[in-house]
Amino acid sequence: xxxxxxxxxxxxxxxxxxxxxxxxxxxxxxxxxxxxxxxxxxxxxxxxxxxxxxxxxxxxxxxxxxxxxxxxxxxxxxxxxxxxxxxxxxxxxxxxxxxxxxxxxxxxxxxxxxxxxxxxxxxxxxxxxxxxxxxxxxxxxxxxxxxxxxxxxxxxxxxxxxxxxxxxxxxxxxxxxxxxxxxxxxxxxxxxxxxxxxxxxxxxxxxxxxxxxxxxxxxxxxxxxxxxxxxxxxxxxxxxxxxxxxxxxxxxxxxxxxxxxxxxxxxxxxxxxxxxxxxxxxxxxxxxxxxxxxxxxxxxxxxxxxxxxxxxxxxxxxxxxxxxxxxxxxxxxxxxxxxxxxxxxxxxxxxxxxxxxxxxxxxxxxxxxxxxxxxxxxxxxxxxxxxxxxxxxxxxxxxxxxxxxxxxxxxxxxxxxxxxxxxxxxxxxxxxxxxxxxxxxxxxxxxxxxxxxxxxxxxxxxxxxxxxxxxxxxxxxxxxxxxxxxxxxxxxxxxxxxxxxxxxxxxxxxxxxxxxxxxxxxxxxxxxxxxxxxxxxxxxxxxxxxxxxxxxxxxxxxxxxxxxxxxxxxxxxxxxxxxxxxxxxxxxxxxxxxxxxxxxxxxxxxxxxxxxxxxxxxxxxxxxxxxxxxxxxxxxxxxxxxxxxxxxxxxxxxxxxxxxxxxxxxxxxxxxxxxxxxxxxxxxxxxxxxxxxxxxxxxxxxxxxxxxxxxxxxxxxxxxxxx
Numbered sequence: 001x002x003x004x005x006x007x008x009x010x011x012x013x014x015x016x017x018x019x020x021x022x023x024x025x026x027x028x029x030x031x032x033x034x035x036x037x038x039x040x041x042x043x044x045x046x047x048x049x050x051x052x053x054x055x056x057x058x059x060x061x062x063x064x065x066x067x068x069x070x071x072x073x074x075x076x077x078x079x080x081x082x083x084x085x086x087x088x089x090x091x092x093x094x095x096x097x098x099x100x101x102x103x104x105x106x107x108x109x110x111x112x113x114x115x116x117x118x119x120x121x122x123x124x125x126x127x128x129x130x131x132x133x134x135x136x137x138x139x140x141x142x143x144x145x146x147x148x149x150x151x152x153x154x155x156x157x158x159x160x161x162x163x164x165x166x167x168x169x170x171x172x173x174x175x176x177x178x179x180x181x182x183x184x185x186x187x188x189x190x191x192x193x194x195x196x197x198x199x200x201x202x203x204x205x206x207x208x209x210x211x212x213x214x215x216x217x218x219x220x221x222x223x224x225x226x227x228x229x230x231x232x233x234x235x236x237x238x239x240x241x242x243x244x245x246x247x248x249x250x251x252x253x254x255x256x257x258x259x260x261x262x263x264x265x266x267x268x269x270x271x272x273x274x275x276x277x278x279x280x281x282x283x284x285x286x287x288x289x290x291x292x293x294x295x296x297x298x299x300x301x302x303x304x305x306x307x308x309x310x311x312x313x314x315x316x317x318x319x320x321x322x323x324x325x326x327x328x329x330x331x332x333x334x335x336x337x338x339x340x341x342x343x344x345x346x347x348x349x350x351x352x353x354x355x356x357x358x359x360x361x362x363x364x365x366x367x368x369x370x371x372x373x374x375x376x377x378x379x380x381x382x383x384x385x386x387x388x389x390x391x392x393x394x395x396x397x398x399x400x401x402x403x404x405x406x407x408x409x410x411x412x413x414x415x416x417x418x419x420x421x422x423x424x425x426x427x428x429x430x431x432x433x434x435x436x437x438x439x440x441x442x443x444x445x446x447x448x449x450x451x452x453x454x455x456x457x458x459x460x461x462x463x464x465x466x467x468x469x470x471x472x473x474x475x476x477x478x479x480x481x482x483x484x485x486x487x488x489x490x491x492x493x494x495x496x497x498x499x500x501x502x503x504x505x506x507x508x509x510x511x512x513x514x515x516x517x518x519x520x521x522x523x524x525x526x527x528x529x530x531x532x533x534x535x536x537x538x539x540x541x542x543x544x545x546x547x548x549x550x551x552x553x554x555x556x557x558x559x560x561x562x563x564x565x566x567x568x569x570x571x572x573x574x575x576x577x578x579x580x581x582x583x584x585x586x587x588x589x590x591x592x593x594x595x596x597x598x599x600x601x602x603x604x605x606x607x608x609x610x611x612x613x614x615x616x617x618x619x620x621x622x623x624x625x626x627x628x629x630x631x632x633x634x635x636x637x638x639x640x641x642x643x644x645x646x647x648x649x650x651x652x653x654x655x656x657x658x659x660x661x662x663x664x665x666x667x668x669x670x671x672x673x674x675x676x677x678x679x680x681x682x683x684x685x686x687x688x689x690x691x692x693x694x695x696x697x698x699x700x701x702x703x704x705x706x707x708x709x710x711x712x713x714x715x716x717x718x719x720x721x722x723x
Contacts (some may be wrong), residue, residue: 012214124602174199184541189570191434191479193486196538201489203537206456208281209235209527212508213462214292216242216516216666220261220269225586227276232551233528234535239357239503241332243512244292246284252325255293259663263333270337279352281402283331286323286388287312287381288363293322304372310364314384315371326390331356331396354400358388358427361404378411382419389424401425402456405448409440413447422451428503430458434479436487448537449494456500459484461530462523463507470598470674472518472578474526475570478514478539481530486539504530515673521587521592521661526579528552543567554583581674590657597650597674604643605677608685611636623688625703630693636688645684651675 181197209230244257293299294309306315312319312655367377389401405427459481462472494497526701540546559659568579611618617632651671658667
């Protein structure tokens with residue numbers, strides 16, 4: 001009886017183990033579901049403290065979506081709890097997948113028999129999987145949502161990379177941001193000036209672009225194309241220096257050049273500038289730099305010295321009468337244009353004609369004529385300027401008068417106060433070098449502030465580092481403008497009304513008799529780089545924040561910072577950056593041609609120097625004595641005809657490109673100044689070589705003495721030596 005009971009108990013115990021073994025997966029799922037349900041209930045109870053209790057979750061899928069939306073708004077603690085739950089879910093999924101793989105592997109083998117006492121145990125065969133319970137389907141739904149989240153992160157990876165630097169900058173302190181900014185400037189070759197950066201002083205209120213029209217006047221159609229670009233980069237007005245390009249009429253008609261602008265064309269251009277929201281400040285020289293007037297017959301009696309047409313004699317009554325007529329014609333034409341533009345169309349910005357610039361810089365040989373010697377130079381200058389300003393203010397009281405400041409620098413505070421010049425004019429302080437305080441020390445700033453309520457400053461974007469340069473040194477001009485920003489921030493507070501703004505000058509000639517310096521299209525990259533910097537108050541190292549690429553229509557794609565290469569690279573010994581070779585702006589073809597011409601002229605110049613000064617067979621000595629090796633001469637002159645043909649082709653290309661910007665006179669002057677002299681030098685070299693090649697016999701050494709050279713140098717021959 002006892003054995004039967006024991007056998008029955010053992011049989012029941014064996015059946016229980018068989019039942020548990022066959023349902024092991026269900027038991028595991030049940031236990032996991034209970035645990036996860038408890039954790040999920042705990043998380044929901046915590047979340048309900050921040051959300052209304054009336055919200056309900058209709059299904060597991062809805063719970064997952066709602067939780068994903070709420071995760072962006074939960075606090076740090078709640079987010080960590082959800083993250084723990086997700087980790088547990090992932091771990092449970094891995095356990096389920098491992099068990100399933102084991103079951104699949106066991107199902108492929110034959111069932112094995114195991115004996116425990118009198119009871120046989122059969123390993124259960126692999127049965128077909130039943131539909132997943134709710135808990136397991138929820139786990140896989142979580143996996144799917146995580147995959148979707150990962151895909152969304154990948155799609156937004158580009159945007160996150162773009163915003164990463166901005167986020168880092170917000171977390172940095174001001175000093176750390178400035179250090180990082182200056183390091184980036186050094187990588188790009190942009191000059192670093194202390195205190196100038198994103199957290200530095202604000203930009204000047206007025207940013208004028210100087211158009212020097214004397215001698216190389218661009219076509220007005222080309223200048224019109226520049227207006228929207230200048231405005232987009234931050235220009236507020238134009239400083240236009242006409243000289244002999246203004247359409248003077250009446251008795252002043254001889255002052256206008258033969259290719260001067262027509263009055264109607266000029267009015268149209270001024271109206272176009274007004275419609276783009278740009279103010280206009282005309283510049284008319286009234287003391288020095290009057291060569292275009294005093295060179296003419298009928299005006300030479302107004303010179304300070306008969307042999308020099310540079311400056312006007314202020315002691316002659318006819319001088320003031322002439323200047324008053326010139327000022328009247330220039331001012332009236334601009335007032336008429338502005339009135340017409342205001343009446344005919346509504347510009348986007350207020351039209352301003354508030355100042356006229358009367359020059360008065362670099363007055364050479366002042367106070368040397370018989371009449372002017374009776375007065376001090378400072379008195380002559382100040383009385384002349386005050387008289388002109390009084391004339392303007394009497395007839396056009398709405399206009400302010402601006403002069404260049406260089407003639408004031410050597411005057412004392414007492415002289416300036418006594419003349420009351422501060423009540424009549426505003427000085428425009430100009431320095432084009434990097435060391436501004438070398439020319440305008442703090443003591444002079446203090447003097448100016450005591451005399452003038454406000455002032456202007458002037459930098460340069462071309463025409464300041466060489467009288468006949470072909471391409472402007474962009475880095476030097478950019479440094480000059482950045483240093484002016486620092487000076488404006490430091491010295492502006494001295495003046496009662498502050499510093500009004502800055503004029504970016506671009507000279508076309510150093511004076512009326514000088515040859516051309518850098519052409520306006522060639523100086524466009526320098527102008528645009530400096531203008532965008534001055535308008536922003538600092539140079540922006542972020543290509544997406546700097547307007548240069550957009551306004552200049554550059555197809556260049558800035559490299560990522562991971563590449564290690566900046567989007568703009570400036571070098572001290574280079575005149576340009578490769579960036580501007582892939583831009584499309586008015587005049588870009590002229591700029592690219594000038595760069596190629598610059599390189600070609602440098603190549604030919606080195607070739608001529610080597611053949612003439614460094615070779616031993618085509619030097620001046622060889623040519624003078626007609627004594628050289630024909631084989632060597634052939635070798636040295638072999639490239640000369642090819643170089644002449646190349647330069648002749650570049651001359652024709654220059655004519656074709658420049659014709660879109662300039663008239664035939666400027667095109668011819670450019671070719672004659674930059675290309676023709678090199679062609680002539682090559683032809684002289686070729687002629688010297690041809691002369692050396694004609695000889696078939698040569699004299700014995702020593703070669704005969706050159707008597708003319710001996711006499712000019714004062715050398716004594718053996719026959720002239722005293723016994």
